[in-house]
Amino acid sequence: MNSRISRRRFVTGAAAASILAGCDSRPVISFLRAMKDWNAGFEAALFSPSRLAPELPESATTPEDDFPEYFISDEAPDVPPIWFLSVGGLVDRPRQFKLAELQAMAQTSMRVRHHCVEGWSAVASWQGLRVSELARAAGLKQGVRYVEFRSFDSGYWSCWDLASAMHPQTLLAWGMNGHPLTSGHGAPLRVYSAVKLGYKMCKYLAEVNFLPHNSGGYWENQGYDWFAGV
Amino acid sequence: MAASAESASNLRRQQPLPIRIVHWCNALIIVLMAGSGLQILIAYPYLGPRGALYGWYPLQGVAPPGWLTVGGWLAGGRRWHFAIAWFFVINGLIYLAYLAGSGEWRRRIFNPKRDARAAVAQFFYYARIRKQPPPRDFYNGLQRLAYTSIILIGVAMALSGLAIYKPVQFHLLTRLFGGYDGARVVHLAGLAMIALFVAAHVVLVALHPKEILAMVTGGKRE
Numbered sequence: 001m002n003s004r005i006s007r008r009r010f011v012t013g014a015a016a017a018s019i020l021a022g023c024d025s026r027p028v029i030s031f032l033r034a035m036k037d038w039n040a041g042f043e044a045a046l047f048s049p050s051r052l053a054p055e056l057p058e059s060a061t062t063p064e065d066d067f068p069e070y071f072i073s074d075e076a077p078d079v080p081p082i083w084f085l086s087v088g089g090l091v092d093r094p095r096q097f098k099l100a101e102l103q104a105m106a107q108t109s110m111r112v113r114h115h116c117v118e119g120w121s122a123v124a125s126w127q128g129l130r131v132s133e134l135a136r137a138a139g140l141k142q143g144v145r146y147v148e149f150r151s152f153d154s155g156y157w158s159c160w161d162l163a164s165a166m167h168p169q170t171l172l173a174w175g176m177n178g179h180p181l182t183s184g185h186g187a188p189l190r191v192y193s194a195v196k197l198g199y200k201m202c203k204y205l206a207e208v209n210f211l212p213h214n215s216g217g218y219w220e221n222q223g224y225d226w227f228a229g230v
Numbered sequence: 231m232a233a234s235a236e237s238a239s240n241l242r243r244q245q246p247l248p249i250r251i252v253h254w255c256n257a258l259i260i261v262l263m264a265g266s267g268l269q270i271l272i273a274y275p276y277l278g279p280r281g282a283l284y285g286w287y288p289l290q291g292v293a294p295p296g297w298l299t300v301g302g303w304l305a306g307g308r309r310w311h312f313a314i315a316w317f318f319v320i321n322g323l324i325y326l327a328y329l330a331g332s333g334e335w336r337r338r339i340f341n342p343k344r345d346a347r348a349a350v351a352q353f354f355y356y357a358r359i360r361k362q363p364p365p366r367d368f369y370n371g372l373q374r375l376a377y378t379s380i381i382l383i384g385v386a387m388a389l390s391g392l393a394i395y396k397p398v399q400f401h402l403l404t405r406l407f408g409g410y411d412g413a414r415v416v417h418l419a420g421l422a423m424i425a426l427f428v429a430a431h432v433v434l435v436a437l438h439p440k441e442i443l444a445m446v447t448g449g450k451r452e
Contacts, residue, residue, distance in 0.1 A: 065281075115397060
């Protein structure tokens with residue numbers, strides 16, 4: 001992000017703030033947009049690639065019936081008869097992975113707190129492969145700055161900054177609390193991360209693309225924060 | 231020396247210009263922060279994590295009414311809240327810097343040695359237990375207590391807000407509030423205290439309209 005431009009936008013925003021009138025007037029809208037961009041830069045600056053979310057004891061686990069299951073299709077999407085994960089974009093070795101192939105690469109397990117944009121939190125343990133390990137297997141080319149996760153849940157997707165995707169607590173998870181993902185939680189494979197809000201963690205995963213540009217996201221394009229770090 | 235410093239401060243207006251500007255900016259900021267905060271609360275009007283809601287909280291599931299909210303929906307409320315939060319903090323820092331730099335803090339900030347007894351006496355006077363108002367100088371003891379407490383509550387709001395905003399990046403701060411859900415409790419309790427303060431403040435200045443005028447024109451030089 002160009003900090004000189006965002007600073008200039010911030011000053012413009014401050015000027016607009018002083019003439020706050022109606023909520024839908026043009027200066028108010030451009031003020032809010034400028035502050036949104038400023039805050040995205042602020043969030044990226046606060047993010048530390050090495051700072052870990054605290055791991056929690058098993059006793060902190062939320063009863064699974066109380067852990068909400070969100071998807072955008074009318075019902076939890078069924079796994080397609082032939083499922084694989086497509087890995088592409090600016091990579092040396094684009095390819096398709098069967099679940100067992102991903103599981104054979106490495107496994108990480110972590111129990112961390114989940115933060116939803118709505119304000120609730122919940123705790124589970126998650127088992128999966130670090131996105132950074134998938135990136136190493138795929139071989140990132142010069143110019144990759146974003147990682148796009150795409151699902152088979154009515155086209156839901158979310159695009160991430162590369163640094164958050166490479167965080168050691170960002171996984172492609174196939175397990176929750178030691179068992180395979182249930183359909184409500186994104187079976188067979190989902191993104192799970194300790195450093196983002198829930199809506200960034202694309203469930204029902206179908207594709208991972210390493211991109212030079214930001215492709216937005218399902219909720220992000222409707223007005224929710226794009227960076228959405230915690 | 232002491233005498234000339236004394237007379238200089240005697241020439242100071244009741245409400246110097248920087249305080250008036252910060253005050254009216256703050257009034258707008260508080261309305262927008264409270265309204266957008268309530269909009270965010272509507273998305274999950276509970277306290278406590280999923281599966282372990284706090285039993286002591288009497289308003290579980292009670293959402294604030296829409297007419298109190300700013301932003302229209304969750305994403306709009308968040309956008310307002312995180313935009314105006316900067317101005318809340320900057321405005322507050324300007325206020326504190328001015329208090330410290332100008333010496334205004336001496337006649338405004340609660341000093342237990344000077345004001346504790348006067349605050350109790352003032353409370354008894356308001357409660358009609360005491361007939362005569364206790365002697366006051368620039369502010370009475372209860373005013374100093376209220377105006378100082380609300381500064382501390384403002385600081386707690388900024389810190390608990392940061393703890394909710396970035397519970398992983400600021401996880402030590404978040405732990406200070408008893409974790410993410412503890413920080414939400416502090417943040418909502420702070421809003422309740424600010425609402426009480428504003429209600430009392432508005433009633434009391436309505437009873438003493440000269441004070442409203444002073445916050446606009448500066449008032450007489452004291």
